[in-house]
Every structure is written in C-alpha cells, then in structure tokens.
Amino acid sequence: MLQKKLIERLKSHDISVSMQRLHILEFLLEKPEHYRAEEVYEMLKPKIPTLSLSTVYNTLHLFSERGLLKTLHLEEGVTHYDGVLEEHAHFVCEKCLKIFNVPLKETLPEADLPGMKILQVNLTYRGICHECLI
Amino acid sequence: MLQKKLIERLKSHDISVSMQRLHILEFLLEKPEHYRAEEVYEMLKPKIPTLSLSTVYNTLHLFSERGLLKTLHLEEGVTHYDGVLEEHAHFVCEKCLKIFNVPLKETLPEADLPGMKILQVNLTYRGICHECLI
DNA sequence: TATCAGATAGGAATAGTTCCTAATTAATTA
DNA sequence: TAATTAATTAGGAACTATTCCTATCTGATA
Ligand SMILES: [Mn+2]
Ligand SMILES: [Mn+2]
Ligand SMILES: [Zn+2]
Ligand SMILES: [Zn+2]
Numbered sequence: 001m002l003q004k005k006l007i008e009r010l011k012s013h014d015i016s017v018s019m020q021r022l023h024i025l026e027f028l029l030e031k032p033e034h035y036r037a038e039e040v041y042e043m044l045k046p047k048i049p050t051l052s053l054s055t056v057y058n059t060l061h062l063f064s065e066r067g068l069l070k071t072l073h074l075e076e077g078v079t080h081y082d083g084v085l086e087e088h089a090h091f092v093c094e095k096c097l098k099i100f101n102v103p104l105k106e107t108l109p110e111a112d113l114p115g116m117k118i119l120q121v122n123l124t125y126r127g128i129c130h131e132c133l134i
Numbered sequence: 135m136l137q138k139k140l141i142e143r144l145k146s147h148d149i150s151v152s153m154q155r156l157h158i159l160e161f162l163l164e165k166p167e168h169y170r171a172e173e174v175y176e177m178l179k180p181k182i183p184t185l186s187l188s189t190v191y192n193t194l195h196l197f198s199e200r201g202l203l204k205t206l207h208l209e210e211g212v213t214h215y216d217g218v219l220e221e222h223a224h225f226v227c228e229k230c231l232k233i234f235n236v237p238l239k240e241t242l243p244e245a246d247l248p249g250m251k252i253l254q255v256n257l258t259y260r261g262i263c264h265e266c267l268i
Numbered sequence: 269t270a271t272c273a274g275a276t277a278g279g280a281a282t283a284g285t286t287c288c289t290a291a292t293t294a295a296t297t298a
Numbered sequence: 299t300a301a302t303t304a305a306t307t308a309g310g311a312a313c314t315a316t317t318c319c320t321a322t323c324t325g326a327t328a
Contacts, residue, residue: 053309115264126258130249186277
C-alpha cells in the first residue's frame with residue numbers, strides 16, 4: 001500500500017504517524033496471514049534496526065483498539081493479529097497449528113443478546129488440515 | 135451427577151478411573167461456567183488435599199482430547215474449559231472479561247473447507263455486557 | 269510376591285505478554 | 299525560534315499460565 005494511504009489510514013483513526021507505526025501497519029495490511037507480535041518484530045527488525053518488541057506490542061494494542069486490525073485468540077497462549085478486516089472465519093489445524101482464512105457464504109447468525117453491545121464476531125473451525133490428513 | 139454415571143462416562147471414553155478424574159469431571163459437568171486449570175485446582179483442593187496442578191492440567195488435556203469437554207481460547211493467554219457440550223456460542227465482555235453462554239437459534243454455517251476434517255466449531259461474540267454498559 | 273505401566277505430585281523451566289523507566293521525538297506555547 | 303510539555307519508543311525486568319521433568323505412588327498383571 002502507498003505510504004500516503006497508510007498515513008491517511010492512521011490519521012483517520014486518530015493515530016499520530018511514526019515510522020514504526022507505518023511499517024507495522026503496512027506489514028499487516030498487505031498480508032492475508034496471521035502474525036504474532038514476536039513475528040512482526042523479527043520481520044521488521046532489518047528495516048528498523050532500533051525497533052523494540054515493546055513498541056510492537058504497544059502498536060498492535062493501539063491498532064486493535066482503534067479497529068485497524070483484529071486480534072485473534074486461536075491457540076494456547078498466543079495472540080495473532082489479522083489485517084484483513086472483511087468478515088471471514090478461520091480454520092485452525094490442531095496438528096500443524098496453521099491458520100487458514102475461510103470465506104463466509106452466509107452472514108453469521110444474529111445473537112440473542114439483549115442489553116449487550118456486540119463489537120466483534122468470531123467464527124473458528126478446528127480440525128485437521130488437508131496436509132496433515134495425508 | 136451420580137458417581138456411577140461419571141465412571142461410565144470416563145470408561146466409555148477409554149479413560150481409566152481415578153479419584154482425581156472423577157472429581158474434576160464432576161466439577162466441570164455440573165456447572166455451566168468456564169474455568170481455568172488454576173480455578174479447578176483451587177476449588178478441588180479442599181476435597182483432594184494432595185491434588186497437584188500438574189494433574190489438573192494432565193486431566194483437562196486428556197478430557198479435551200477425548201471429547202469430554204471443550205477447550206476455549208477466549209482471552210489473552212488463558213484457557214477455559216467448558217463442560218457443556220451442547221452447541222452454543224459465547225459472549226466475552228471486554229471490560230469485565232466475564233464469559234456468557236449464548237444459545238444458538240440457527241445452526242452454524244457450513245464451512246467451505248474441502249479436504250479438511252472439522253472437529254469443532256466455535257462462535258464468539260465480543261463486546262460490552264449489560265452490567266458494564268451502565 | 270515381583271514386575272510393570274499408568275497416574276500423580278512437586279517443582280523447575282519456558283514463553284508470551286505486561287509493566288516500569290529513561291531516552292528520544294514530536295507537538296505546543298511563549 | 300527557543301523553551302516547555304506531551305507522546306512515543308527502547309530496553310529490560312517482572313509476571314504468569316502452561317509445559318516439562320523426575321521421583322513417587324497406585325493398581326494391574328504374571
Ligand atoms: Mn484472517
Ligand atoms: Mn459455554
Ligand atoms: Zn495441518
Ligand atoms: Zn462486563
């Protein structure tokens with residue numbers, strides 16, 4: 001994505017611009033995969049040698065809070081971040097722990113939750129992927 | 135639940151019986167709530183003074199593997215166990231972190247996952263609960 | 269009874285995340 | 299512009315849920 005677009009995106013979400021933030025946002029938006037903080041850190045270290053893991057955590061929290069990306073709790077003790085905001089489900093392989101995006105045919109069922117404010121819906125399938133079934 | 139029923143339940147899932155297992159199973163089956171390993175441990179300590187946290191972890195893993203209960207990854211870094219096996223969704227309040235059971239009106243959408251073996255489906259709503267909205 | 273496998277207890281080790289503080293950078297004010 | 303203030307970042311220590319390791323215990327088997 002163009003630098004200009006990224007800057008706009010940050011500003012429109014009330015986030016002031018910094019090199020670290022631009023890089024982290026770009027990294028997550030251009031990929032359909034799901035990364036952990038540590039992975040984002042390792043991938044960006046070459047580009048921003050002074051980058052710290054704390055900053056990655058700070059930034060990911062901020063982005064998630066402001067709706068720039070989605071936080072996923074799919075497996076034990078790890079948080080993944082998803083830059084794809086279009087509604088979709090996930091499939092987690094219990095063997096290799098790979099995460100797959102799953103397009104949704106129908107919209108997700110409305111929940112009967114009177115008085116609650118729903119901010120996010122998450123649909124996850126769990127099982128064994130085609131690779132691991134062989 | 136009757137001791138007899140519990141023993142049957144274990145045996146029918148190819149799990150040999152022990153006091154620890156009976157107590158842990160009973161505890162989780164009779165409650166609609168969602169507990170962490172540590173909580174199960176604390177609750178059962180008075181009944182089984184020699185109980186160890188390791189055993190609780192071992193047992194919960196075993197039960198989950200054999201389909202006696204469901205493993206939930208709803209919030210950061212914690213695993214909850216659910217003894218209610220009937221299909222239902224969850225609502226997690228982002229403020230107080232309480233977990234609510236949500237009955238499902240419709241069945242969950244079939245996933246377009248050719249070649250994958252689906253073992254579990256998980257639907258989670260996230261937001262602010264009625265208590266925290268006041 | 270002696271042998272063996274499985275289950276348990278206890279504690280050390282691990283790892284992802286959070287918290288704290290000082291240094292750096294950006295924004296605001298005079 | 300210079301001085302002041304606020305926000306961001308870097309680095310590392312602290313925290314904590316979970317896993318891993320090992321010795322002990324228990325129950326079944328021969
Ligand atoms: Mn995704
Ligand atoms: Mn439940
Ligand atoms: Zn797999
Ligand atoms: Zn709440």
